Amino acid sequence: MLNAHTVDVVREAEGALMARLPEGTLMRRAATGLAVECARLLPSVYGARIVLMVGSGDNGGDALYAGAGLARRGAMVRALTAGSRVHDAGAAALRAVGGRVRAFTGSGADGADLFGADLIVDGLLGIGGRGGLREPHAELAVQAANAPAPVVAVDLPSGIDADTGEVAGHAVRADLTVTFGTHKPGLFIDPGSERAGRVRLVDIGLGPELPGSDVLRPQAVDIAGLLPGSGAEADKYRRGVLAIRAGSDRFRGAAVLAVGGALRTGVGMVKYGGPERVTDQVLARWPETVAVPLDPRRSTDLGPGRAAAVVVGSGRGTDSGEADELEAVLDSDLPVLVDADGLTLMSGKDGRGLADRVRDRSAPTLLTPHAGELARLLGDVDRGDVEARRLEHARRAARSFGCAVLLKGSTTVIAHPDAPAVVNPTGTPLLASAGTGDVLSGAVGALLASGVPVVEAALCGAYLHGRAARLAHGGAPISASDLLDGLPLAIAEARRAGRPGDHHEG
Ligand SMILES: NC(=O)C1=CN([C@@H]2O[C@H](COP(=O)(O)OP(=O)(O)OC[C@H]3O[C@@H](n4cnc5c(N)ncnc54)[C@H](OP(=O)(O)O)[C@@H]3O)[C@@H](O)[C@H]2O)[C@@H](O)CC1
Ligand SMILES: Nc1ncnc2c1ncn2[C@@H]1O[C@H](COP(=O)(O)OP(=O)(O)O)[C@@H](O)[C@H]1O
Ligand SMILES: [K+]
DSSP, X not given: OEEEOOHHHHHHHHHHHHTTSOTTHHHHHHHHHHHHHHHHHSSOXXXXXXXXXXXXXXXXXXXXXXXXXXXXXXXXXXXXXXXXXXXXXXXXXXXXXXXXXXXXXXXXXXXXXXXXXXXXXXXXXXTTOOSSOOTTHHHHHHHHHHSSSOEEEESSOXXXXXXXXXXXXXXXXXXXXXXXSSBOGGGTSTTHHHHHOEEEXXXXXXXXXXXXXXXXXXXXXXXXXXXXXXOTTOXXXXXXXXXXXXXXXXXXXXXXXXXXXXXXXXXXXXXXXXXXXXXHHHXXXXXXXXXXXXXXXXXXXXXXXXXXXXXXXXXOOOSHHHHHHHHHHHHSSSOEEEEXXXXXXXXXXXXXXXXXXXXXXXXXXXXXXXHHHHHHHHSSSOHHHHHHSHHHHHHHXXXXXXXXXXXXXXXXXXXXXXXEEEEOTTOOGGGOSTTHHHHHXXXXXXXXXXTOOHHHHHHHHHHHHHHXXXXXXXXXXXXXXXXXXXXXXXXHHHHHHHSTTOOOOO
């Protein structure tokens, strides 16, 4: 797992470490690591034209010291400063080895330097940044984006909120972010994550001072460790029985996709219950399903034999019959995943108290909203607010409903009231097509039915779902049905990563 910590936590750890070390040690370590990563991006350091964008704080100091190191190796380094101050010792170090330092004015000469650079280093703002970039920082970010050179962000791309990934206005778009001591949550979560490019962590010795993570990001090897085994003594009941209450006469495909997502992720048995025509269609595509025609209004029973988990809501409908069904499912003592129409029913104002039923459950519950559904569940925000600050809103919902929440979208975030948040690294715009959410609900349901704990089931399911999208057609566009063919490939890939000596970064 990759770990991320918030700014307050980083500052406290930094303070404790600095108290034991000679002054300037941490900045020296950071700048050395940064210079190494910059050098890796250049065909040759000698003669390379490097432009540093330097703000008034220590983030600028890191850039200046790294620039000095690169200038010592023969690079032509220019620093364009923004803000009221400049890190004096860093500027002096750069000048001492022939680098130039001047204030950015937006003149033609500044533009020419940026446009002619072989590498641009963004040392405008780090963890001291607050709110949208002011001028002239914003103008520098725009000019860097228009220049052809790769951009390396120091600690984080300037303009993204380190704790949330929020971007208010302009932000630097980096090809590589070199971050120090620990990852920052904003590097993992869109829109910030999308600006960070590849992220490399430089160890500055902060580790022993850091408490447990605020946010985790799994890698392939972590997923391998969480996937249920298929031991020799497995039988279909031990492997888990998943009950699926998805799809309706209007949305028959949702049932087929959810059942497929479960079967392809691996589960002992899927018991499907739904309208007769939907049942026929499920059986036509997945004859291995135990499919029972039923009227949700009358059938609160989850079918013959005992299920180990239930998926409810995808494409199911929002009439009172479906509300009865959801109520009965929530009254069970089984792990329950509530998706789509189930979430709409929960946020309805008809006084049925479905949300309270979720709060009262003692068995695990997982809500899987997209941003619009989460906004409705919370009631006092809109979709845009949720998309701007995913982590905050997913956590709020988890606290409010007392259960796990998987917020879907460009960065999938999983929150739980009693656990650090987890973000999925494998999301891809390939998933942005109708029906992919139904596949996800089946996949996560299968893991729940196999006995995987709820947060782990959610993160494994989301991880495999993203990889499946890329593997299904090698990165070409996919439909939700194609995703079903990608799932076994994603599982095989994760298992390979879990074998000793075969490491694959997620
Ligand atoms: N932690 C560690 O372990 C280590 C940390 N290190 C490094 O230190 C960095 C943190 O340095 P930092 O604290 O000096 O803050 P930093 O990010 O440079 O910016 C502060 C300045 O920005 C300004 N400013 C703020 N918002 C703005 C806006 N929207 N638009 C424009 N300006 C804005 C604000 O100006 P003011 O508002 O006060 O006028 C303030 O002066 C950290 O990211 C890492 O790189 C490493 O060297 C070693 C180990
Ligand atoms: N831009 C994107 N990047 C990554 N993943 C995305 C993106 N857009 C959508 N997704 C994923 O696609 C799925 C869509 O689910 P959902 O919104 O429920 O759609 P549907 O109801 O049509 O199935 C979710 O897993 C979501 O995380
Ligand atoms: K920066």
